[in-house]
Amino acid sequence: MIDKRGGARPGAGRPKLEVTRGFHQMRAFPDEWEIVKRFANILKHGDRAACEAFLAKMETKTE
Numbered sequence: 001m002i003d004k005r006g007g008a009r010p011g012a013g014r015p016k017l018e019v020t021r022g023f024h025q026m027r028a029f030p031d032e033w034e035i036v037k038r039f040a041n042i043l044k045h046g047d048r049a050a051c052e053a054f055l056a057k058m059e060t061k062t063e
Contacts, residue, residue, distance in 0.1 A: 039051070
């Protein structure tokens, strides 16, 4: 009897995610990148509203 294994099978593999995130790219100098990483860490593990308020404050200072 011939073994009919191999190839794609239904239900095999990793399931597709329902929620996907877009890919983003950003370039920065090493010292700038440290600031970006610190802010990203606060955003991920801290208070999003505080981060948004900080950004709004910074944007008004630069204008």
